Amino acid sequence: MTDQTFKLPDLGEGLTESEVLNWKIKVGEHVALNQVIAEVETAKAVVELPSPFAGVVQQIHAAQGEVVQVGGPLVTFGDEVPAKASEPGPAAGERTPTLVGYGAPAASGTRPQRKTRSAKNPGTPGTPSTERHEEQRRAVTRCTPPVRKLARDHGVDISALTGSGEDGLVLRRDVQEAIDAGGSPSVPAVAEASPPAVAEDRHVKITAVRRATAKAMVQSAFTAPHATEFLTVDVTESMALIERLRTHRLLKDVKLNFTTLAALVVTRLLSTYPALNSTWDEKADEIIEFGSVxxxxxxxxxxxxxxxxxxxxxxxxxxxxxxxLSEIIAQGRAGTLAPAQLTGGTFSITNVGVFGVDAGTPILPPGQAGILALGQVKRRPWEYQDEVALRHTTTLALSFDHRVVDGKEASEFLAGVGSVFEDPGLMNIFI
Structure with a gap:
């Protein structure tokens, strides 16, 4: 076959570039059609790239961590094993992984050299048995691709880390602690009697998601005239309802919380206040009221x-x-969301209460006319039935696009949400 080059495809939703997180192939390896060859990070999500060709990898055009524009070359395939690997070689001191079926890297020419193995020291670092053991450790280490990349960039052996996440998942903070400690925790630090060193500045690379978020927030903040209203409400009855629902036999396997209830109330109430579920279309000189939430x-x-x-x-x-909601939240934290799952929103909710915050002023996602922030639910002294009692309360913050939504409509919507939270029985009236 003639050489064929796989170029970075348009992954949808107007994305123009992606960062290569890691390659799952090497030069000289045979790749099957639709085999996953790489993971790339877009401004929206981490995406696995399947190969549109079957053949032998002739050249890898982008290094891990490199940003590639849509249409830029990624991999060239052919039908023969290349005489000389065209991908960058390993840095000094790094172990070169051995490809099954191809042996160790060739010292010269096109034939690989055999590597002499010692029967006396099967566990010596660098021998195949040790390398297989290292690969097995790496295989069981659970983490997201961005966390693995952070560890790799700072020389941290991620297989030596104990994950603090669910089921041993290695989180960014685990890697950062290892970085701050000077590398892998498996290598004990040598105590030295020396004066404390001056802390150095840390330069953190801006990720694709962080860059896209910053661009969207600036665009929204300086395009849509934001206004925010606050309302503190007694949600004691709502919390009691959630507890009753959790024990109901029909809902025993459903994860219910205050955010779930807020989503139910908001999505139903928006039909009464369509301006909050709309967008300002500057080019068409019109307001689009969405037919669905x-x-x-x-x-x-x-x-x-x-x-x-x-x-x-x-x-x-x-x-x-x-x-x-549980599924997309879990996928978002794991970095497995598809780009299509991150677009098309018409109204948003953010729960700052999970961080112990009472309230905040949320910025509108671009193209949306409203976003509701939920503060933490906690017991406070509250007037109840002409007496002061400890009640569960929370503060709601509604930001809205004042080009589309008038203060009256925003206030009525926020008051309606608060009324249902105070008395869930009103759902039958308002929703």
Whole structure:
């Protein structure tokens, strides 16, 4: 076959570039059609790239960590094993992984040299048995690609880390602690009697997600005239309702919380206040009121802030809505969201209360007219039935695009949400 070059495809949603997180192939390796050859990070998500060709890898055009524009070359395939590897060689001191079926790197010519193995020291570093053991350790280390890249860039052996996440998942903070400690925790630090060193500045590379978030926030903040209203409400009855629902036999496998209830109330109430579920179209000189509610849910991840979307959320019953929210939140934290899951939102919710914050002023996602922030739910002295009692309360913050939404409509919407939280029985009236 003639050589064929796989170029970075358009991954959709107007994305123009991607960063290569890691390669799953090497020069000289035979690749099957649709085999996953790399993971790339876009401004939206981490995406696995399948190969559109079958053949032998002749050349890899981009190094790990390199940003490639859409249409830029990634891999060239042919039908013969290349005489000389064209990808960059390993840095000094690094172990060169051995490709199964190809042997160790050739010293000269096209034939690989055999590597002499010692029977006396099968566990010596660099021998095949030790390398297989190292690869096995790496295979069981659970982490997201951005965290693995952070460890690799700073010379941290991620297989030696103990993950603090769920089921031993290695998180960014685990790697950062190892970096701050001077590398892999498996190598004990040598105590020296010396004066404390002056802390050096740390330069953190801007990720694709962080760059896209910054661009979107600046665009939104300086395009849409924001206004924010606050309302503190007694949610004691809502919290009691959630506890009752959690023990219901039909909902025993559903993850219910205050955010779930807020999503249900908001998506139903928006039909009464369509301006908050709309967008300002400057080019068409019109306001578009959306026919469905595509609910965005802000998720804090190791890659930065993500806002995955549940499409047609207004039609989902509580169990299905709760499951959909749990799924996109888990995918967002794991970095497995597809780009299509991060676009098309018409109204968003952000829960700053999970960080112990009472309130905040959220910035609108571009193209949306409203976003509701949920503060932490905590017990406070509150007037109840003409007496002061400890009640569960929270502060709601609604930011809206004042070009589209008038203060009256925003106030009525926020008051309506608060009324349902105070008395969930009103759902039958307002929703």
């Amino acid at each position: 595509n609910l965005g849910m802000a998720v804090a991840s190791d890659r930065g802030l993500l806002v995955p979307v549940v499409k047609n959320a207004q039609d989902l019953p509580l169990p299905q809505l709760a499951s959909a």
